[in-house]
Amino acid sequence: MFWELKKRAYRVQHKVMKTASTIIPFPQPVLLTGPGSVKKLAENIRIRGLKNVLVVTDKVLMQLKLADGLLESLEQNDVNFTVFDDVKPNPTIESVEKGRKAYKKNKCDGIIGFGGGSPIDCAKIIGARISNPYLSVRRMKGLFRVFLPIPPFFCVPTTAGTGSETTVAAVITDAKTHEKFAISDLKLIPKIAVLDPELMKGLPPHITSTTGMDALTHAIEAYIGLNGTKFTDENAENATRLIFENLEKVYKKGSDLKARNNMALASFYAGAAFTRAYVGYVHAIAHNMGGLYGVPHGLANAIILPYVLEFCRKDAEKKLAKLAIAGGIGSKSESRKDLSYKFIKKVKTMNKNMKIPTFIKELKKKDIPLITKRALDEAHPDYPVPTIMTRQECEDLIKKLLP
Ligand SMILES: NC(=O)c1ccc[n+]([C@@H]2O[C@H](COP(=O)([O-])OP(=O)(O)OC[C@H]3O[C@@H](n4cnc5c(N)ncnc54)[C@H](O)[C@@H]3O)[C@@H](O)[C@H]2O)c1
Numbered sequence: 225m226f227w228e229l230k231k232r233a234y235r236v237q238h239k240v241m242k243t244a245s246t247i248i249p250f251p252q253p254v255l256l257t258g259p260g261s262v263k264k265l266a267e268n269i270r271i272r273g274l275k276n277v278l279v280v281t282d283k284v285l286m287q288l289k290l291a292d293g294l295l296e297s298l299e300q301n302d303v304n305f306t307v308f309d310d311v312k313p314n315p316t317i318e319s320v321e322k323g324r325k326a327y328k329k330n331k332c333d334g335i336i337g338f339g340g341g342s343p344i345d346c347a348k349i350i351g352a353r354i355s356n357p358y359l360s361v362r363r364m365k366g367l368f369r370v371f372l373p374i375p376p377f378f379c380v381p382t383t384a385g386t387g388s389e390t391t392v393a394a395v396i397t398d399a400k401t402h403e404k405f406a407i408s409d410l411k412l413i414p415k416i417a418v419l420d421p422e423l424m425k426g427l428p429p430h431i432t433s434t435t436g437m438d439a440l441t442h443a444i445e446a447y448i449g450l451n452g453t454k455f456t457d458e459n460a461e462n463a464t465r466l467i468f469e470n471l472e473k474v475y476k477k478g479s480d481l482k483a484r485n486n487m488a489l490a491s492f493y494a495g496a497a498f499t500r501a502y503v504g505y506v507h508a509i510a511h512n513m514g515g516l517y518g519v520p521h522g523l524a525n526a527i528i529l530p531y532v533l534e535f536c537r538k539d540a541e542k543k544l545a546k547l548a549i550a551g552g553i554g555s556k557s558e559s560r561k562d563l564s565y566k567f568i569k570k571v572k573t574m575n576k577n578m579k580i581p582t583f584i585k586e587l588k589k590k591d592i593p594l595i596t597k598r599a600l601d602e603a604h605p606d607y608p609v610p611t612i613m614t615r616q617e618c619e620d621l622i623k624k625l626l627p
């Protein structure tokens with residue numbers, strides 16, 4: 225009885241959030257797209273009168289010299305820069321604080337997030353801390369807790385991906401508690417996002433596949449959740465179709481520029497969908513795998529996705545069927561039930577073809593109660609999931625992920 229009332233209360237909150245998301249004016253970043261587009265960013269920064277930007281990236285990308293084109297064009301445009309590359313996957317509060325010091329020491333006036341979701345999210349939170357020095361990173365956890373606007377912020381994703389270049393979110397880990405959490409605020413959406421497929425050509429197959437499955441998870445969770453609108457549905461459908469058509473292609477042949485470009489667009493569309501319509505249990509559980517064990521975000525999502533889809537298949541049947549048709553893997557002549565199963569099968573087949581396992585090798589049985597608690601605390605009541613999970617159902621699902 226109490227549980228039924230609780231579920232009803234969650235649904236009321238979802239309705240309020242849905243109305244809010246149609247009223248809230250989500251800023252859209254200006255897009256620079258296509259091969260070589262990263263070189264156009266510096267000029268746009270100069271025009272805005274900025275003199276000295278902090279480039280937030282990671283050491284792997286610096287070693288690969290991936291940022292060279294951007295840095296050269298900043299020089300050519302007389303924009304000084306400081307590179308801060310102390311960001312690891314699943315970035316930590318410590319990295320944010322180091323980046324904040326680098327910004328202040330070098331008297332920067334803008335920030336570029338260059339890399340996968342990790343440097344981009346770290347850059348967002350560095351910006352939030354710069355403008356709001358009295359708010360700790362923890363204090364900004366949750367929705368709309370960033371008080372003052374961040375410095376001018378630009379994004380260059382090198383994975384496809386998190387969609388962070390268009391989302392309100394930045395995900396960060398507290399290394400002390402191993403808790404991973406999101407800060408979500410309209411002020412974290414960048415002014416300009418660059419979608420340059422040239423930067424993604426060297427992305428290794430295992431990162432290509434898992435980051436691509438992250439984008440697919442965004443599209444699916446936004447689509448099957450109850451808060452989708454025409455805008456988010458269209459974006460999720462486009463993303464799903466592009467991912468079905470291109471992800472395995474780029475996994476096999478990373479240099480396929482057209483397919484890389486399509487994946488960059490798909491990731492952006494999926495980001496546009498989920499930032500308005502939210503994610504679901506896949507993300508809520510995956511964040512714990514990142515926080516507790518350092519499992520890469522996309523890998524965790526890819527593994528968990530089929531289990532969550534199986535759990536909510538009945539309630540999500542209509543939406544899964546529609547997405548199967550939009551994704552080009554089914555036709556209207558098939559029953560909804562068949563289409564929904566076909567969709568889940570497609571996800572499993574993609575995982576299998578890209579050598580993504582069906583379990584999380586780091587997962588320990590003793591941690592399942594804590595993971596369950598944290599995942600449900602994250603998802604309830606914020607995520608408008610098609611089927612609301614009990615604690616027992618969540619534990620049972622996580623058990624299936626054991627090695
Ligand atoms: N803000 C959001 O809306 C949002 C959404 C989803 C996920 N996330 C967060 O983003 C983070 C994950 O980001 P990610 O999946 O993009 O990976 P990542 O940024 O953690 O990068 C993974 C690895 O790939 C390497 N790499 C990145 N681009 C490369 C390239 N072009 N060539 C070669 N190597 C490259 C990096 O150096 C790193 O070693 C997680 O913390 C996740 O929680 C944020």
Ligand SMILES: [Fe+2]
Nearest residue numbers: 386438442507
């Ligand atoms: Fe994600």
